[in-house]
Amino acid sequence: MPQRPPNSIAVEKAPRSKAQQHSHHHRITSLTVTGASNHITVDFAASSTLRVEGADNEIRWRAPAAAKPRVSVVGAGNRISRQR
Template sequence: MTKRHILTITAILSLSAFAGAAQANADFNGAGQQAELDCEGGAVDINGANNILVVHGSCTRLNLQGAGNRVTIDLAKQASIAITGANNDIRWKAPATTKPKITSVGVGNKIYRAK
């Protein structure tokens, strides 16, 4: 094997390791649907109305725009929830006693720790 081949293989392996460490994001757009999502340690963006969603994966951020959604989400230790809309019901789970940073714009939104 030549020195050039070894350098190429090393570069490919390094990039593969770096790509595996990147956090994923989950996106959902819809109305009147039921779904399960996995944010894989990243953020989740939800746009829609009257959906029932369960989000797994120690999410770092939930951004929701819409109305009448019911979302249950697993959060990371340092997470945030940002809601714009009306009558959304957000149930979050987080490690130990940690709480997310919460921003809610709109009326009738309920955001609370799941039991």
């Protein structure tokens, strides 16, 4: 049987403004999730990308105002939703 790759997550963070430098909060510009059965909640920057490769992943995301990430999904049973 072929070996399945382990679950993995790759993240890129947006640079923080001077006002945000005293905060530990980062908005994510790029998130890649590989594998199965991951449950993730993420805060995206206004311009961002989400890539999901695998099965049965649940991704909840937030973004400023009406912004939405560019989404690419490969696999079955993945659930992606905006969290308010």
